Amino acid sequence: MSEHIVPKKTYYAVFGALMVLTALTVFVARFDLPGILNITVALTVAVIKATLVVLYFMHVRYSSRLTQVIVAAGIFWLVIMLVLTASDYVTRNLLAPVARISM
Amino acid sequence: MAQSEATAQHSVVHHPALAHHFENLEQQREASTLGMWIFLITEIMFFGGLFLAYSIYRSWYPQVFAEASHHLDIVLGGINTVVLITSSLTMALAVYYSQVGNQRKLILFLVLTLLLGLTFLGIKVVEYSHKFHDGLIPGVHFRYDGPNPQQAQIFFWLYFAMTGLHALHMIIGAGILSFLIYFAWRGRYSPEYHSPVEVSGLYWHFVDIVWIFLFPLLYLVGFHVKG
Amino acid sequence: MSTAVIHTPAEGAAEPRTTYLNAGHTLKSWLLTLDHKRIGILYLLGVSFFFLIGGIYATLIRLELLTPQGDLVTAQTYNKLFTQHGIMMTFFFLIPSIPAVFGNFLLPIMIGAKDVAFPRLNLLSWYIYMTGALFASYAMFAGGVDTGWTFYPPYSTNYANTYVIATGLGIFIVGFSSILTGLNFIVTIHTMRAPGMTWYRLPLFVWAQYATSLIQVLGTPVLAITLLLVALERTVGVGIFDPRLGGDPVLFQHLFWFYSHPAVYIMVLPAMGVVSEIIATFSRKPIFGYKFVAFSSLAIAVFGFLVWGHHMFTSSQSVYAGMIFSLISYAVAIPSAIKVFNWTATMYRGSISYDSPMLYAMGFIGLFLIGGLTGLFLAALGLDVHVHDTYFVVAHFHYVMVGGSLLAYLGAMHYWWPKMTGRLYPEGWARFAALVVFVGFNLTFFPQFILGYLGMPRRYYTYVPEFQLLHVLSSVGASILAVGLILPAIYLLWSLKRGPIAPADPWMATGLEWRTSSPPPPENFERTPVVTWNAYEFRSKEETEVIGPMGKPDVSERK
Ligand code: HEM
Ligand SMILES: [Cu+2]
Numbered sequence: 049m050s051e052h053i054v055p056k057k058t059y060y061a062v063f064g065a066l067m068v069l070t071a072l073t074v075f076v077a078r079f080d081l082p083g084i085l086n087i088t089v090a091l092t093v094a095v096i097k098a099t100l101v102v103l104y105f106m107h108v109r110y111s112s113r114l115t116q117v118i119v120a121a122g123i124f125w126l127v128i129m130l131v132l133t134a135s136d137y138v139t140r141n142l143l144a145p146v147a148r149i150s151m
Numbered sequence: 152m153a154q155s156e157a158t159a160q161h162s163v164v165h166h167p168a169l170a171h172h173f174e175n176l177e178q179q180r181e182a183s184t185l186g187m188w189i190f191l192i193t194e195i196m197f198f199g200g201l202f203l204a205y206s207i208y209r210s211w212y213p214q215v216f217a218e219a220s221h222h223l224d225i226v227l228g229g230i231n232t233v234v235l236i237t238s239s240l241t242m243a244l245a246v247y248y249s250q251v252g253n254q255r256k257l258i259l260f261l262v263l264t265l266l267l268g269l270t271f272l273g274i275k276v277v278e279y280s281h282k283f284h285d286g287l288i289p290g291v292h293f294r295y296d297g298p299n300p301q302q303a304q305i306f307f308w309l310y311f312a313m314t315g316l317h318a319l320h321m322i323i324g325a326g327i328l329s330f331l332i333y334f335a336w337r338g339r340y341s342p343e344y345h346s347p348v349e350v351s352g353l354y355w356h357f358v359d360i361v362w363i364f365l366f367p368l369l370y371l372v373g374f375h376v377k378g
Numbered sequence: 379m380s381t382a383v384i385h386t387p388a389e390g391a392a393e394p395r396t397t398y399l400n401a402g403h404t405l406k407s408w409l410l411t412l413d414h415k416r417i418g419i420l421y422l423l424g425v426s427f428f429f430l431i432g433g434i435y436a437t438l439i440r441l442e443l444l445t446p447q448g449d450l451v452t453a454q455t456y457n458k459l460f461t462q463h464g465i466m467m468t469f470f471f472l473i474p475s476i477p478a479v480f481g482n483f484l485l486p487i488m489i490g491a492k493d494v495a496f497p498r499l500n501l502l503s504w505y506i507y508m509t510g511a512l513f514a515s516y517a518m519f520a521g522g523v524d525t526g527w528t529f530y531p532p533y534s535t536n537y538a539n540t541y542v543i544a545t546g547l548g549i550f551i552v553g554f555s556s557i558l559t560g561l562n563f564i565v566t567i568h569t570m571r572a573p574g575m576t577w578y579r580l581p582l583f584v585w586a587q588y589a590t591s592l593i594q595v596l597g598t599p600v601l602a603i604t605l606l607l608v609a610l611e612r613t614v615g616v617g618i619f620d621p622r623l624g625g626d627p628v629l630f631q632h633l634f635w636f637y638s639h640p641a642v643y644i645m646v647l648p649a650m651g652v653v654s655e656i657i658a659t660f661s662r663k664p665i666f667g668y669k670f671v672a673f674s675s676l677a678i679a680v681f682g683f684l685v686w687g688h689h690m691f692t693s694s695q696s697v698y699a700g701m702i703f704s705l706i707s708y709a710v711a712i713p714s715a716i717k718v719f720n721w722t723a724t725m726y727r728g729s730i731s732y733d734s735p736m737l738y739a740m741g742f743i744g745l746f747l748i749g750g751l752t753g754l755f756l757a758a759l760g761l762d763v764h765v766h767d768t769y770f771v772v773a774h775f776h777y778v779m780v781g782g783s784l785l786a787y788l789g790a791m792h793y794w795w796p797k798m799t800g801r802l803y804p805e806g807w808a809r810f811a812a813l814v815v816f817v818g819f820n821l822t823f824f825p826q827f828i829l830g831y832l833g834m835p836r837r838y839y840t841y842v843p844e845f846q847l848l849h850v851l852s853s854v855g856a857s858i859l860a861v862g863l864i865l866p867a868i869y870l871l872w873s874l875k876r877g878p879i880a881p882a883d884p885w886m887a888t889g890l891e892w893r894t895s896s897p898p899p900p901e902n903f904e905r906t907p908v909v910t911w912n913a914y915e916f917r918s919k920e921e922t923e924v925i926g927p928m929g930k931p932d933v934s935e936r937k
Contacts, residue, residue, distance in 0.1 A: 051180075053250045054243075063240040070232055073367055074225070077374040086375055090367035098360045105243045105356045114568065115188055122192035125596050126199045128683055130206060132699075133632045136687065137207055139698035172493035172570075174906075182495040182569045189561045193599045200603035200633055204618070207629055289616035301617055302624045308616040312607075 052110035062104045069097050168344045180346045187350040191357050198316065198361055205309050205368060212302045217373030219297070219306035222287055224278060228370040231274050232362065238267035239359040246352045249335075249345035257348070258335050264355065265328040268321055275318050282307075310369050317365060320358045327351045397800065397897040412497035413900055418483030419798070420504050425475050428511055432466030435459050437860070440822075440853040446846055448839045456839035457524035458540065464527030465518075469549050470511040472783055473641060476648035477594075478507070478559055480790050481587050483798060485563060487891040487898060488581050490572025490907045495565040499558050507555035514548025517541040526837065528634060531619040531627045535611040543612055546605040553598045553605075556644075560594030563587055572890075574909035581889050581913050582658075582671050586651025589675035593640045593647070593682060601637035604630065628693050635686035643682040646746070646778060647675055649786030650717055653739045656793055657721050659887040660736035661728025664914035667720045674713035681710040691762045700759050707757035714750055718743060733885070734808035738789030741816045745781025749774060752827065767837075770830025776823045788815065788866065795870060796880030800897040803873040807865065815862035821855025888914050 073093040077086065103109040108119055166176055173179040209216050245260035286294030289308040297303060331351055334340065340348055394400070398415045401407075408416060439459050442450040451459065482500065486493055494500050517523070521541040525534040534542050567580075567588050607618050608630070617623025619630045658665050665671055687695060687703030721743055730736070752774040756762050765771065796802050825848040830836075834845050841849065883892040894903050 051250065053247065056244065056247060059240060059243045059247070063236065066236045066239075067233070070229070070236065070366075073371065074229060074374075077367070077371040080375040087372070090371055094364050094367050097363045101239060101356050101360050101363070105239055105359075106353055114185070118185075118188050118192060121596075122195045125192075125683065126195055126202075129196075129199055129600070129636055130203055132684065132687070132702075133203055133207070133629075133636075135702055136628070136632065136696045136699035137210065139696040140694075142696065142698060170497075172491070172495075172497065178569055182565050185568055186496060186561060186565045189564055189595055193557055193561075193595055196596055197599035197603050200600050200607075203633070204607070204629060207626065208624075212624070290614040293616075299624075305617050305624055308610070308614075308618060312610070 052107065054104065054107060054110065058104055062100050065100055066097055069093050166344060168339075176343060180344075180349075183346045183350050184353075187353050191353065194320075194357060198313075201309065201313050201316070202364070205313070208302075208305050208309065209368075209372070212299070212305065214376075215297075215299045215302040216306050217376045219295075219303040220370060220373035221376075222282070222285065223310070223370050224281065225370050225374065227274055227278050228366055231271050232366045234267050234271050234274070235359050235362050238264050238271070239356050241267060242352050242355045246345075246349050249340050249348040250342060252342040254335065254338065254340070257340065258332060261328055261332045261335060261348075265325055265332065268325045268328065268355075272318060272321055272325070275314065275321075282311075313365055313369065317358065317361050320361070324351075324355050324358055327354065395895065396899060397895070398900045399800070399897050401900045410501070412493070412501055414482050414486050414494050414497065414500060415798075415898065415900075415902075417500050417504055418479050418481075421474060421478040421482060421507070424504070424508055424511070425471050425479060428466050428470035428515075429475075431515065432463055432471055433860070433863070435463035435466065436856065439463060440856040442839055443841075443849045444853050446841050446843045446849075451839070453839055454524060455522075457526075457837070458518075458522035460837055461523050461526050462518045465514065465523070465545065465549065467779070468527055468641070468645075469552055470507075470514070472645040472779060473556060474507060474552075474559075475645075475783070475787050476652060476790060477563070477587060477590055477644070478503075478555075480583075480652070480794060481559070481563060481590075481648065484794065484891055485566060485584060485587055486570065487894065487902050488584055488889055489567065489570060490575050490890050490903065490909060491566065491570035492901050492903075492906075493570075494562045495570055496562050500562055503555040503558035503562070506558070507552055510548045510551030510553075510555065512548075513551065514545045517544035517548060520544075528638075529605070529608055529630075530634075531608065531611065531630050532621070534608055535619055536615070543609045546609055550602050550605045553602050556594050557598045560591035560598075563591040564595065572907050572909055575890075576909075578669070578672075579909055579912050580672075581651075582654035582665060582668070582675075583648075583651035583889075585672040586647045586654070586675045589679040590644055590647045590651075592676075592679045593644050596683070597637040597640040597644075600633060601641075604633040604637070607633075628690065628695060631690050631693055631695075632686070635689045636683070639686040639689065640679075640682040642775075642778065643678055645783045647678060649742065649783040650675070652786045652790040652793070653721060653742050654717075655887075655889065656735045656739040656789055657724050658914045659793075659885050660733055660739070661725045661730050662886075662916050663724055663728040664912070664916070665720060666723035666726075667716075668913065670716050671720050674716045677713040678710065681706070681713065685710055685757075688757050688762070691759055692766050697759075704757055704759040708754065711750065711754055714746075718747060718750075732809070734805060734812050735789045735793035735885075737809060737812040737816075738785050738792065741812065742782055742785045742789065745777050745785065745819070749777030749779075749781055752777065765830055767835055768830035769826040769834045769836055772836050773823045773826035773830060776826070780823070781819055785815065785819075788812075791866070791870070793885070794891075795873070796884045797891055797896050797898070799874060799877075800880050801873045801877035802880045802884065803869050803877055807869045811862050811865035811869075813862075814858060814865065818855050818858030818860070818862050822852050822859055823855070825849070825851045825855075886916075888916060 073090055076089050076093075080086070081089065102119060108116055169176055169179060173182070241260045241263040245257055245264060248254075248256040248260060282288060286292060287307050289304050289311065293300070293304050293307070295303045295307075328351070331348055334347070398413055401413075402411075408420065411417060411420075438451065439456070442448065442456055442459070448456065482494070518541070521544075523538070523540045523542055523545045525538050525540070525542055529542070529546065567584060571580075610616070611618040611620065611625075615623070617625040619625045619627045621627060654665055654671060685703055685707040687699055688707045691700050691704075752770070756765065756771065756774060792803070792808055829845055829848050829852075832845070834841055880896045882895050884896075885892070890903075890907060890909070891898075893907065
């Protein structure tokens with residue numbers, strides 16, 4: 049059976065990290081960073097927070113390989129949906145110059 | 152009824168929570184954890200459709216989204232973020248106490264989690280009613296003074312769809328917690344058998360993760376423009 | 379219900395054996411059953427009912443198309459007919475058909491388990507299915523839908539005057555039953571296999587079910603959210619997909635096809651699993667390249683998610699994205715081709731017997747080949763611009779869905795009927811019906827390839843007189859096909875009362891399901907089997923005689 053019991057200390061540490069990251073993301077959001085840096089920082093922090101929750105609160109770090117694969121697959125499928133759809137949206141306007149050349 | 156079947160069937164003394172079609176509790180626990188994880192995958196894809204729509208429209212109308220987000224209350228959203236993360240901590244601790252078999256602490260932390268969840272929902276109600284008074288509910292009564300009201304309306308339907316769906320999950324979570332508290336109080340859970348607590352914990356943390364993304368995407372997108 | 383189950387633990391000493399069928403006769407014992415086999419039968423009743431309704435719609439469609447002018451129904455009614463036909467057949471018949479009926483019945487037995495991992499969820503999924511499908515049917519009778527099964531906005535959101543939301547809600551609900559079935563199967567296959575039943579000893583039907591379940595779990599939620607958004611847009615009109623309000627209708631198509639292309643594999647993968655079982659049994663040879671066939675199922679499930687844009691070549695999707703989707707679509711053909719190749723190689727030099735299940739399986743291979751290859755025509759970006767939304771497409775997907783999935787469903791029905799009911803059907807009639815189905819099917823849908831190629835658009839209720847001959851041929855074919863479908867309904871029902879009693883293993887097949895009695899006891903096996911052999915390890919006739927009739931589950935003395 050041997051179910052892994054995560055020590056309470058770990059939970060408190062993760063909680064502290066999540067709080068710090070929340071403060072950080074609010075703090076950084078106040079500054080007008082160049083380009084897409086604002087959203088990049090916001091999403092990076094969010095991903096780190098989510099990863100902490102998944103690994104420690106949800107025990108994935110200590111779980112079976114199967115669980116880890118399932119988590120990875122879920123994220124991967126979401127990425128498939130986002131990326132392949134984006135492949136349409138980001139290349140739509142590329143057609144314009146071609147149309148001009150042919151005219 | 153399933154319990155009595157299980158005991159009738161084999162001479163070995165079985166744990167009362169073991170369903171008849173499983174060989175042992177370990178197999179049963181493995182199955183329920185796996186089942187919950189697969190359910191969470193479906194949840195990822197379910198919310199994923201909304202996140203996709205958000206990405207497309209935000210990339211089309213970045214300024215409008217930034218401006219429209221000023222109508223959300225960062226303080227309330229921030230408080231709710233803290234509340235929800237704290238509730239994840241208490242849930243994790245509840246699972247911990249179910250593993251070590253401390254029934255009193257288990258009940259205590261389940262109740263704390265439930266209270267924090269209800270706090271979150273209460274704050275959400277306050278926020279929604281503000282939006283309602285400001286006429287920011289998408290539809291025929293939508294009123295918006297800034298430029299590009301139609302595109303701002305896209306922001307607001309995304310806001311309501313995403314947070315509304317999230318709130319619905321919170322309500323379901325609160326229902327599950329109430330059941331857990333009842334059964335924990337009846338002494339159903341032990342170090343050998345506590346997978347309902349564990350599995351509900353997974354669900355609760357997942358809902359927390361959704362919010363971890365919603366907060367920056369909805370509340371913080373336009374912060375820098377004003378500040 | 380399952381209380382009766384308990385009284386049969388010992389060897390069947392008394393004469394009338396307790397089977398899952400006679401372990402409780404009340405209606406309640408069926409409606410509250412947790413036995414996966416009974417739930418499979420409940421699903422069989424459900425999908426048969428909706429197949430019948432879908433078939434009635436198809437009949438009306440073909441009647442209308444007998445003549446060039448619209449004389450039988452109005453344009454509006456015709457729109458409802460093809461929409462409701464499509465919805466019934468895809469969402470309420472084909473998607474649940476093989477997984478929910480045969481998957482439910484067989485999967486636990488094939489892996490040597492007592493039941494699926496979550497029997498309660500399993501029963502719940504049937505109720506959800508019936509609720510959703512009946513609700514949508516009610517909406518169809520009350521007002522109908524005319525958007526096409528694809529629900530494209532802005533028509534579905536802004537213009538259609540029919541019961542779009544109600545029908546969509548029905549499909550939304552049915553989606554949850556699909557998800558629950560998939561979830562249940564994945565967990566069952568992972569956690570409930572009998573001792574010795576390793577992954578590479580699993581029958582290929584189980585591999586196919588596993589791949590199907592992955593698609594159900596990963597794809598269906600996206601359809602759910604998409605339908606919700608359509609309902610939202612229709613009620614409040616806030617620019618989710620409306621270009622006048624800043625939305626993008628093509629976004630709907632992305633979301634819809636993200637589910638609906640993989641959904642065609644929900645329909646065909648289980649069919650492929652069935653065909654693998656049948657081909658092995660009736661060629662008396664192990665499947666050639668077992669691992670290739672097993673992994674090609676998984677490959678199809680994965681690649682299936684990467685190609686949805688091939689339905690959108692003529693939308694305003696970027697051409698570059700179109701090129702990418704076109705290329706990847708070709709990649710999906712590879713695992714499908716591997717399967718066809720391996721089935722043929724299995725039959726090569728096998729000792730083939732042409733029993734009715736085998737006839738259906740061979741029909742599947744031929745028709746799926748045509749359906750798949752015309753799919754490649756359509757996946758070619760340049761060609762598709764010409765034949766998109768013509769009868770060429772209609773013919774293509776009917777070759778895959780009817781020629782492929784439906785034939786495999788019928789094959790499965792004949793192959794496992796003795797196991798499920800304990801009765802044998804008249805084989806002569808069964809072969810005759812298989813032939814009628816094959817002829818009727820080709821006569822119905824082959825002319826549609828030509829029609830489409832000549833430019834007949836789909837979803838029109840009138841057409842130019844030049845097309846009449848081909849349309850009449852198609853309608854005649856449909857009548858023949860209908861006869862071919864009614865025949866099995868008659869002789870299978872007849873066999874329930876009059877058919878000879880079936881032995882445990884009428885086909886001398888190899889799966890675990892043939893090593894328990896027909897029909898199986900409520901707990902599937904008298905003792906949990908211990909598996910020491912690979913899938914499709916055939917025995918010689920003499921060996922079978924030594925071991926005796928296969929009703930004994932524990933054959934661990936072999937090897
Ligand atoms: C049983 C004999 C069948 C006949 C005679 C038949 C006939 C037809 C016809 C004539 C159409 C064209 C409608 C139009 O052009 O507007 C059609 C469409 C369609 N059929 Fe069938 N069909 C049959 C079985 C099936 C089955 C088993 C499926 C299962 C998936 C199916 C799925 C569809 C779908 C999805 C459409 C497209 C609906 C649309 O685009 O609006 N059909 N069928
Ligand atoms: Cu497709």
